[in-house]
Amino acid sequence: MEVKVLFFGVLAEVTGTAIKYYLNVNNMSDLRFRISDDFPEIVHYNYRIAINNQIIDGEPPLKSGDEVAFLPPFAGG
């Protein structure tokens, strides 16, 4: 399956990437592994992950077409 990955804030800057598509992703753990392989620098940053606008806790299942967003700490206002 294919998922769309978004990086925001400082994570977009350090990865040099706002959007990246990953093909043949099996699950969230697989996706995390591939992202840390592509962008090892993100280990130095705090972030949460949202799938389709919902912040996740743990490793929920992924389905094709999901949007997975890497969110640094918020700074609105």
Add this chain to the structure above:
Amino acid sequence: MSDNYLIGGPVTSAVINTFIEKMAKETASGGHSIFLGQVRADEINGKIVMAIEYSAYESMVKAEADKIIETVLAEYDDVKSVRIIHSTGEVRAGEISLAILVSACHRQQAMQACTKTVELIKERLPVWKKEIFEDESHAWRENK
């Protein structure tokens, strides 16, 4: 609820006036509480902040702002409406980056609900800010 909680650039007095005019039509209300967030010219390590560049996860901003408004309306039964508008892109020091307007039958809940909305926005709205300094260097800032 709104279709769009974001605006490119500063929240201008014209935008704020439009909201106030809409609130004037809510004749059951006896008080409006307005919060305006302004970009501060902070001095950090000897450098002055000239502007903040905001970025946002737009679809999640819509989802979260809808939920914030639902939460506030459920908690404060005297409140008639809650409006939120947040900047994206560059906002210079002294300009407004956030406006919250709460309308209620009576002043007490208008003010309490406005404070609550500010706190929820800082906690939940997926918005990021990059401080731009006089020398064009920058720093990412997060809410405390």
